[in-house]
Amino acid sequence: MTAATPRRRGRPSRTDAQDTPAARDRILAAAREEFAERGFEKTSMRAIAKAADVDSALVHHYFGTKEQVFEASIEVAIGPLLSAPGSVGEGPLDGVGERLARFFFGVWENPATRKALLAIVRSAVNNETAAGVFRRLISAQLLRRVALQLNLPDAELRAELAAAQLVGIAMLRYVIKVEPLASADPEQIINRVAPVIQSHLTAP
Amino acid sequence: MTAATPRRRGRPSRTDAQDTPAARDRILAAAREEFAERGFEKTSMRAIAKAADVDSALVHHYFGTKEQVFEASIEVAIGPLLSAPGSVGEGPLDGVGERLARFFFGVWENPATRKALLAIVRSAVNNETAAGVFRRLISAQLLRRVALQLNLPDAELRAELAAAQLVGIAMLRYVIKVEPLASADPEQIINRVAPVIQSHLTAP
Numbered sequence: 001m002t003a004a005t006p007r008r009r010g011r012p013s014r015t016d017a018q019d020t021p022a023a024r025d026r027i028l029a030a031a032r033e034e035f036a037e038r039g040f041e042k043t044s045m046r047a048i049a050k051a052a053d054v055d056s057a058l059v060h061h062y063f064g065t066k067e068q069v070f071e072a073s074i075e076v077a078i079g080p081l082l083s084a085p086g087s088v089g090e091g092p093l094d095g096v097g098e099r100l101a102r103f104f105f106g107v108w109e110n111p112a113t114r115k116a117l118l119a120i121v122r123s124a125v126n127n128e129t130a131a132g133v134f135r136r137l138i139s140a141q142l143l144r145r146v147a148l149q150l151n152l153p154d155a156e157l158r159a160e161l162a163a164a165q166l167v168g169i170a171m172l173r174y175v176i177k178v179e180p181l182a183s184a185d186p187e188q189i190i191n192r193v194a195p196v197i198q199s200h201l202t203a204p
Numbered sequence: 205m206t207a208a209t210p211r212r213r214g215r216p217s218r219t220d221a222q223d224t225p226a227a228r229d230r231i232l233a234a235a236r237e238e239f240a241e242r243g244f245e246k247t248s249m250r251a252i253a254k255a256a257d258v259d260s261a262l263v264h265h266y267f268g269t270k271e272q273v274f275e276a277s278i279e280v281a282i283g284p285l286l287s288a289p290g291s292v293g294e295g296p297l298d299g300v301g302e303r304l305a306r307f308f309f310g311v312w313e314n315p316a317t318r319k320a321l322l323a324i325v326r327s328a329v330n331n332e333t334a335a336g337v338f339r340r341l342i343s344a345q346l347l348r349r350v351a352l353q354l355n356l357p358d359a360e361l362r363a364e365l366a367a368a369q370l371v372g373i374a375m376l377r378y379v380i381k382v383e384p385l386a387s388a389d390p391e392q393i394i395n396r397v398a399p400v401i402q403s404h405l406t407a408p
Contacts, residue, residue, distance in 0.1 A: 039330060124380055125329045131380050138382050160376055160385040161396055168372025172364055176328055176335050178342050181364040192365055196400050
């Protein structure tokens, strides 16, 4: 054999051309839609790529596995819950119950974020991989922060019982849609739930 | 044509032979297993019949549609929650929080009933038909009873917020399995949750 033939040159491949931050965001948005619609198991990398109008290769390039796309699309949805004003991390402790409840409904009442959260719930309930991703995010982010903030030996259990009250409301109001909870005014629910969250987190 | 030929006689059909209360219970148990394992959508009447070792025709004969098998298998699981000692329906109102919490963990800590409840959660989260069945049972049974017992104008919303605390704990402890909640001693959780349930139901 003689010298290797030079590699064909021409237009950059479709993947190169699409390798932009905007494409990354588009993939995450498409992933949220797909996971929300179909759940973790039935969603394929190919379907996400198609919905985002990019090559499958680009999805792999940015995120690796389907599990990692899922984790990234969840982080985008959960991130604001953890760092925004109104979360446990900011403001005086004695208002944390109301701030958390208010922020929780702000996120769920917004149709775009609700979609991401429904994706998490639907996937985590039916798939062990997705549940593992959810567990890891809760432990690594939510619980560690709350524990630091509360500075109590049982801070993590407290945080989880408070979270359980909100998760249960999300299930009955947004997923199962049981009346009268499904149509109740968010302010009315916040008024009733804020003291419960507060008490879970800070009561002696 | 002359007189009709007599119909062939012989052994009763397999369906007739199996038409017993025991077969009905076996079908319900098999349905719970299948729904818990696969969720509502992926479970077929044929698979339930096979698992119960009866003809599909018998499943249709007893229950009609898949939706109706699902409803019956849920009722078997939820029934005790509503009528057993410890439910809202019996005992003084000021102990109802602890009674409900204690009964809830009794049911979830029992591997057999846990399976039925997981079937409900998995199916209702992912399928609108299953969610509708769940909604109907909650409205028709749980809420009506609690409303009668509490005799307050907002009794149903109170009952749902109390239920939400328990549903959320079930999600995080038994479905997602987030630590430390997943391994916490049930007594410890009951101690913390009973006052919350009580307050949702009876606080002014």
